[in-house]
Amino acid sequence: xxxxxxxxxxxxxxxxxxxxxxxxxxxxFLLEMxxxxxxxxxxxxxxxxxxxxxFIFVLAxxxxxxxxNQGGILFDLVVGFVLFFGLLVAPGLSANAVNGDRAGGTxxxxxxTLLTPGQLLAGKWLASWVGSLAFLLLSSPFIFxxxxxxxxxxxxxxxxxxxxxxxxxxxxxIGVGVxxxxxxxxxxxxxxxxxxxxxxxxxLIVYGLSTQLVMEERTMTTSYYTYPDSSVxxxxxxxxxxxxxxxxxxxxSMVPRTEYITWILSANPFVVVADAVPYNLEDYPDxxxxxxxxxxxxxYTPGVMETxxxxxxxxxxxxxxxxxxxxxxxxxQPLPQGTPIWPLGLGIQVLLAGALLLLGRxxxxxxxxxxxxxxxxx
Amino acid sequence: xxxxxxxxxxxxxxxxxxxxxxVRDIDFEAPPGEVTALIGPNGSGKTTLLLxxxxxxxxxxxxxxxxxxxxxxxxAEVRTRVGWMPDTLGVWDSLTVLEVLKTVGALYGMKAxxxxxxxxxxxxxxxxxxxxxxxxxVLSRGQQQRLSLARALIxxxxxxxxxxxASGLDPGSRVELRSLLRTLAAEGKTVVVSSHxxxxxxxxxxxAVFVSRGESVKSQTLDEAGNQxxxxxxxAQPMAALAEALGRYGVRFEVRxxxxxxxxxxxxxxxxxxxxxxxxxxxxxxxxxxFAPAGxxxxxxxxxxxxxxx
Numbered sequence: 001x002x003x004x005x006x007x008x009x010x011x012x013x014x015x016x017x018x019x020x021x022x023x024x025x026x027x028x029f030l031l032e033m034x035x036x037x038x039x040x041x042x043x044x045x046x047x048x049x050x051x052x053x054x055f056i057f058v059l060a061x062x063x064x065x066x067x068x069n070q071g072g073i074l075f076d077l078v079v080g081f082v083l084f085f086g087l088l089v090a091p092g093l094s095a096n097a098v099n100g101d102r103a104g105g106t107x108x109x110x111x112x113t114l115l116t117p118g119q120l121l122a123g124k125w126l127a128s129w130v131g132s133l134a135f136l137l138l139s140s141p142f143i144f145x146x147x148x149x150x151x152x153x154x155x156x157x158x159x160x161x162x163x164x165x166x167x168x169x170x171x172x173x174i175g176v177g178v179x180x181x182x183x184x185x186x187x188x189x190x191x192x193x194x195x196x197x198x199x200x201x202x203x204l205i206v207y208g209l210s211t212q213l214v215m216e217e218r219t220m221t222t223s224y225y226t227y228p229d230s231s232v233x234x235x236x237x238x239x240x241x242x243x244x245x246x247x248x249x250x251x252x253s254m255v256p257r258t259e260y261i262t263w264i265l266s267a268n269p270f271v272v273v274a275d276a277v278p279y280n281l282e283d284y285p286d287x288x289x290x291x292x293x294x295x296x297x298x299x300y301t302p303g304v305m306e307t308x309x310x311x312x313x314x315x316x317x318x319x320x321x322x323x324x325x326x327x328x329x330x331x332x333q334p335l336p337q338g339t340p341i342w343p344l345g346l347g348i349q350v351l352l353a354g355a356l357l358l359l360g361r362x363x364x365x366x367x368x369x370x371x372x373x374x375x376x377x378x
Numbered sequence: 379x380x381x382x383x384x385x386x387x388x389x390x391x392x393x394x395x396x397x398x399x400x401v402r403d404i405d406f407e408a409p410p411g412e413v414t415a416l417i418g419p420n421g422s423g424k425t426t427l428l429l430x431x432x433x434x435x436x437x438x439x440x441x442x443x444x445x446x447x448x449x450x451x452x453x454a455e456v457r458t459r460v461g462w463m464p465d466t467l468g469v470w471d472s473l474t475v476l477e478v479l480k481t482v483g484a485l486y487g488m489k490a491x492x493x494x495x496x497x498x499x500x501x502x503x504x505x506x507x508x509x510x511x512x513x514x515x516v517l518s519r520g521q522q523q524r525l526s527l528a529r530a531l532i533x534x535x536x537x538x539x540x541x542x543x544a545s546g547l548d549p550g551s552r553v554e555l556r557s558l559l560r561t562l563a564a565e566g567k568t569v570v571v572s573s574h575x576x577x578x579x580x581x582x583x584x585x586a587v588f589v590s591r592g593e594s595v596k597s598q599t600l601d602e603a604g605n606q607x608x609x610x611x612x613x614a615q616p617m618a619a620l621a622e623a624l625g626r627y628g629v630r631f632e633v634r635x636x637x638x639x640x641x642x643x644x645x646x647x648x649x650x651x652x653x654x655x656x657x658x659x660x661x662x663x664x665x666x667x668x669f670a671p672a673g674x675x676x677x678x679x680x681x682x683x684x685x686x687x688x
Contacts, residue, residue, distance in 0.1 A: 017454035019487050027484045038472035105468025112432050112462050113485035367436035367450055
C-alpha cells in the first residue's frame with residue numbers, strides 16, 4: 001500500500017453517468033454465471049435431473065412399447081416431465097438471486113455502482129433462465145430418442161420446446177422478482193414455490209370448485225344404438241337378423257357450464273404449453289365407421305400433454321347437450337382447437353412476473369426511503 | 379473551506395428506522411485534500427451517515443452534498459465520484475481477485491482495458507499482486523479488507539468513504555493503509571474514515587467529527603486537538619519522590635487505575651506547560667522514567683465528551 005495509486009488515465013469515468021443497458025446486463029450475467037459454473041450445486045442438480053429423466057424415459061419405453069403412437073406418447077411424456085421438473089428447478093435457481101446477494105453482503109456493492117435496479121434484475125433473470133435452459137438441453141437425448149421413433153412432426157416438437165423455454169423464463173422471472181421483494185432467501189424460495197404451485201395446482205382446484213358455481217339445469221339429449229326389445233330373447237341375446245336402432249332419451253340434469261370457467265385453467269403452465277402445441281390430428285380413423293363395428297386402428301392415443309390439450313378443449317366446448325347416435329358409436333375423436341387459450345394464460349403469467357419485477361425494482365432503488373424492519377443495507 | 383464542487387457538506391441530517399432514530403441531527407464537513415475522521419461509539423450513527431453519503435439511504439431531513447451533488451436527486455453523479463468501502467465484507471467467493479475488480483470497474487462504465495490496467499495498479503497498491511488469480515474466498519480477513527479497499531478505488535473516485543477500514547488489518551497493513559490514505563488526500567481527494575481505533579486516526583486524520591447518539595457533538599482539527607488540555611502520565615523512581623515534588627509545585631495528580639504499572643496522571647493545559655513540568659521535575663532531582671501524553675489527541679477529546687459513558 002506504500003505505492004501511490006495514481007489513476008491510469010487523468011480523467012477516467014467522469015464522462016458518462018449512465019451505464020449502457022447491454023454492458024450492465026452482460027456484466028451481471030457473467031458475474032452470476034461464473035459463480036454458478038464454479039460451484040458444485042448446479043452440476044449436482046444437472047446430474048440428478050439427467051438420471052431421473054433417463055429413468056422415467058426408459059421405464060416408459062418399456063411400458064408403452066406396444067401402443068400405437070409410441071414416439072408421440074414418449075415425446076409428450078418427456079415434455080410433461082421436463083416442464084414438471086423445470087417448475088421445481090427454476091425457482092431454486094432464481095428465487096435467491098437478489099436477497100442471496102444481500103445476505104452475502106455483495107448487493108450493496110453492486111448498488112453503489114452505476115448499475116440500475118432494472119439492469120440488475122434483467123441480468124439476474126437472464127442468468128437464472130440460461131441456468132434452467134441447461135436442464136432442457138440436458139433432456140435433449142431423450143427428446144431426440146422419442147422423435148426418432150416417429151409420429152411427432154417438426155412443428156409440434158419445435159413449439160413444445162419453445163413453450164418449455166418460455167415457461168422456464170416466466171418462472172425464473174417470478175423467482176427473481178420475489179427474491180428482490182422478499183428479504184430472506186428461504187422465504188422467497190418458498191414463496192416462489194407457492195406461486196408456482198398456485199399456477200400449476202391452484203388453478204386446477206379453483207377450476208374444480210368453480211364448476212359448482214356454473215351448474216345449470218339443462219335438458220340433455222343422449223342417443224345410443226341398441227337392439228329393439230322385440231329382437232332380444234330370454235337370455236338377452238339379440239336375434240341374428242336384428243337391426244340396431246337408435247334410441248334417444250331426454251332428461252333434465254344439472255351440468256357445469258365449463259365454457260365459462262375454462263379461462264381459470266389458462267394460467268396453468270401445463271395448459272399453456274399443451275394448448276400452444278399444434279398436435280397433428282389428421283391421421284386418425286374415419287369417423288364414419290359402421291355402427292357396432294370394430295376397426296383395426298390406428299386408434300387415437302394422445303400422450304400426457306395432448307390429453308391436457310384435449311381436456312381443455314372439451315372444457316371450452318362445454319357440456320354436449322345433444323349427443324347423436326353417430327357420435328356415440330364413434331371412436332374417440334380428437335377435438336379441433338377453437339379459441340386458443342394459451343395467450344391469455346401466458347399473459348396472466350407475464351403480468352404476475354412483471355408486477356413482481358416492478359415491485360422488486362422499486363425495492364432496489366437507492367437511496368432507500370423505507371427499509372423493512374430488521375434489515376440492513378450493508 | 380469546502381467549495382461548491384468538492385468535498386462533503388452535510389447539514390442537519392436525520393434518519394430513523396421505524397421507531398429507532400439512528401441519526402438525529404448531524405452536521406458534517408469533509409474538505410477535499412484532507413482526511414476527515416468520523417468518530418463515535420458503536421451505534422452512534424456513523425454507518426448510517428456513510429450510507430447516506432454513498433447514496434444508498436435517503437435522509438428523512440437535512441441536506442447532503444457530495445462532490446457538489448445531492449445523492450437523493452443525482453445518485454448517478456454521486457456514484458461516479460464516490461468510492462465506498464462498507465464495514466461488512468462482501469465477496470463473491472468464486473471470483474478471482476482480479477475478476478472482482480474488473481466486474482466492479484465495468485459497472486462503473488470503465489472500458490475493459492482501462493479496468494485491467496487500473497486493477498493491476500491497485501493490486502500493487504494494496505499488496506495483493508500474488509493473489510490476483512486466486513479466488514476471493516482464499517483471502518484472509520485482512521486481505522479481503524484490502525481487496526475491498528481496492529474495489530472502492532477502482533474508478534478513481536474523488537470522494538472516498540471508508541467504514542472501519544483498519545479492522546482486521548495487521549500492523550504492517552495499517553501502516554500501509556495510513557500512507558495510502560495520506561497519498562490520496564495529497565492528490566486532493568476527500569477521504570472520510572470512520573473508526574473507533576483512535577490512536578490510528580490520530581496519525582491519519584487532519585480533522586475529526588465526533589458523533590454520539592446520532593448527533594454531531596464536536597468537530598475539530600487535529601491541531602486544535604493537540605493544543606487542548608491533555609492528561610499526561612508520569613512515572614518516576616521512586617514514586618514517593620514524584621508525589622512529593624508534584625505536591626510542592628501544586629500540581630494535582632491522580633493515581634492511574636487502569637494500568638498495570640504504577641503511574642500518576644496529571645492534567646496539563648498545553649505542551650508548554652508539559653515541558654515546564656518535565657524540566658522542573660528533572661531539575662528537582664526526581665528520577666523521571668516516563669513522561670508522555672496519556673492518550674492520543676482524539677482519544678482525549680473522545681473521553682472528554684463523556685456523552686455515552688455513564
